[in-house]
Amino acid sequence: MKAFIFDLDGVIVFTDKFHYQAWKKMADELGIYFDETINNRLRGVSRAESLEIILEKYEGEPLSGEIKAQMMEQKNRTYRELLATMTPDDVTEEVRETLKRLRERGHKLAIGSSSKNAGFILDKVGLTDAFDAVSDGNNITRSKPDPEVFVKAGEFLGVNPKECIVVEDAYAGIDAAKAAGMASVGIGDASGYEKADYRIETFGELLDIG
Ligand code: B16
Ligand code: MG
Numbered sequence: 001m002k003a004f005i006f007d008l009d010g011v012i013v014f015t016d017k018f019h020y021q022a023w024k025k026m027a028d029e030l031g032i033y034f035d036e037t038i039n040n041r042l043r044g045v046s047r048a049e050s051l052e053i054i055l056e057k058y059e060g061e062p063l064s065g066e067i068k069a070q071m072m073e074q075k076n077r078t079y080r081e082l083l084a085t086m087t088p089d090d091v092t093e094e095v096r097e098t099l100k101r102l103r104e105r106g107h108k109l110a111i112g113s114s115s116k117n118a119g120f121i122l123d124k125v126g127l128t129d130a131f132d133a134v135s136d137g138n139n140i141t142r143s144k145p146d147p148e149v150f151v152k153a154g155e156f157l158g159v160n161p162k163e164c165i166v167v168e169d170a171y172a173g174i175d176a177a178k179a180a181g182m183a184s185v186g187i188g189d190a191s192g193y194e195k196a197d198y199r200i201e202t203f204g205e206l207l208d209i210g
Contacts, residue, residue: 001107001163001164001165001183001209002107002108002159002160002163002164003107003108003109003110003154003157003159003163003164003165004102004107004108004109004110004164004165004166004167004206005110005111005112005135005150005153005154005164005165005166005167005177005182006109006110006111006112006131006166006167007044007111007112007113007166007167007168007169007170007173008111008113008115008118008121008122008136009043009044009113009115009121009169010043010044010169010170010188010189011167011168011169011187011188011203012091012095012111012125012127013086013090013091013121013125014090015082015083015086015121016039016040016042016043018079018082018083019039019042019050019079020036020039021078021082022075022076022078022079022082023039023042023050023054023075025075025078026054026071026074026075026078027054027057030058030071032054032055032057032058033057034054034057038053038054038057041053042054043169043170043189044114044144044168044169044170044171044172044173045114045143045144045170045172046114046137046143047072047075047076047116047137048068048072049143051068051071051072051075076116076117079117080117080120083117083120083121083124084124086121086124086125087124087125087126088125088126090124090125091125091126091127092203094202094203094204095203096127096130097204098203098204098206098207099127099130100130101207102206102207103130108132108133108157108159109130109131109132110131110132110133110134110135110153110154110156110157111131111133111134111135111136111153112135112136112149112150112152112153112166112173113134113135113136113137113149114136114137114140114143114144114149115136115137116136116137116138117137118134118136118137118138119134119136119138122134132156132157133153133156133157134153134156135149135150135152135153135156136149137149139152140152143172144170144172144173144175144176145172145173145175145176145179146176146179147176147177147179147180147181147182149176150164150166150176150177150180150182151180154180154182161180161181161182162181162182164180164182164183165182165183165184165185165197165209166180166182166183166184166185167184167185167187167206168184168185168186168187168190168196169186169187169188169189169190170189170190171189171190171193171195173190174186174190174193174195174196175195178195183197183198184196184197184198185197185198185199185200185206185209186198186199186200187199187200187201187203
């Protein structure tokens with residue numbers, strides 16, 4: 001494989017606790033029930049789709065698009081305050097070392113994330129220079145399982161989809177990789193997903209695949 005495309009949240013870093021805290025604050029203020037089980041359904045899902053999932057528990061009057069946009073903005077403000085506390089210590093040595101070794105072997109590395117905060121996160125954890133390209137929520141119009149984010153990552157790298165392998169923690173991300181015509185590796189939540197071409201428990205196992 002010429003290129004590895006990594007999902008960010010749940011693969012390189014773990015920001016679901018911050019997503020939870022930020023959505024929880026917004027939901028509490030509006031009296032909407034929200035818990036960790038609902039939060040698990042937000043993995044890999046875009047911000048707008050996440051809000052719709054949270055609003056399944058909302059019993060008030062219908063909300064306008066403008067109000068929903070304000071709710072997302074408020075959530076994102078809280079989320080970014082929490083992200084701002086991240087440091088290079090939020091990335092394991094295993095992840096850092098594996099990325100370095102894959103690059104030394106000549107693989108191109110990209111991020112393929114639904115998040116519009118991907119650049120900010122990479123900066124906070126000191127990984128901006130570890131990747132050759134970043135495809136994220138800012139350059140797509142359709143979210144996973146649509147293949148757009150990975151197709152764009154392959155284009156940014158100048159690598160044919162057949163020579164790209166996607167590393168994902170979300171089922172929708174594995175489906176998106178397939179739809180892009182790329183191979184896939186399931187890790188974390190997706191390590192049990194039978195549609196993944198490879199399933200791994202630890203990040204370092206990527207060195208046995210590449
Ligand atoms: P933002 P990934 C995803 O990141 C998260 O898993 C998901 O929970 C979040 O809603 C989405 O990014 C959008 O994030 O609000 O920062 O734009 O797993 O695709 O790296
Ligand atoms: Mg993810």
